[in-house]
Amino acid sequence: xxIPYIVCLFFIMFFTFLNNVIFLTVNLxxxxxxxxxMAISLQSVAFRVxxxxxxxxxxxxxxxxxxxxxxxxxxxxxxxxxxYNNSKxxxxxxxxxxxxxxxxxxxxxxxxEAVGP
Numbered sequence: 001x002x003i004p005y006i007v008c009l010f011f012i013m014f015f016t017f018l019n020n021v022i023f024l025t026v027n028l029x030x031x032x033x034x035x036x037x038m039a040i041s042l043q044s045v046a047f048r049v050x051x052x053x054x055x056x057x058x059x060x061x062x063x064x065x066x067x068x069x070x071x072x073x074x075x076x077x078x079x080x081x082x083x084y085n086n087s088k089x090x091x092x093x094x095x096x097x098x099x100x101x102x103x104x105x106x107x108x109x110x111x112x113e114a115v116g117p
Contacts, residue, residue, distance in 0.1 A: 001087065008094045015101035022108040062092040 023043065031039040066089035067081035 001090075005090055005094065008098055012094065012097045012101055015098075015105050019101065019104050019108060022105070026108060026111050058096065059093065062096060063089065066092060 024040070027039050027043050028036055063084070064081070066085045067083070068085050069081070069083040071079040071082050073079050
């Protein structure tokens with residue numbers, strides 16, 4: 001089970017760094033020279049807003065779904081997870097990251113093709 005995880009992690013990291021170069025290239029080709037600094041700044045803010053807020057929420061829901069045994073308090077309310085299904089957690093997290101990276105790469109390559117050299 002370790003080898004498929006390492007291969008998946010490699011592709012996730014590969015597409016992460018590939019997207020960084022493509023994002024910058026598309027951004028610099030689509031705006032005027034005088035607006036490049038502003039465009040890169042807005043792109044950075046958009047990455048943080050759309051990645052930093054929903055990302056942990058979505059990942060947290062995957063983590064909650066992988067819980068096998070929940071701790072309960074005196075009132076019967078659900079508390080912290082005591083045991084996880086590690087295989088389900090690993091598959092869900094790696095799949096989510098891989099799908100997001102591949103989708104982002106495909107969309108960026110499409111946009112880069114539309115912009116032209």
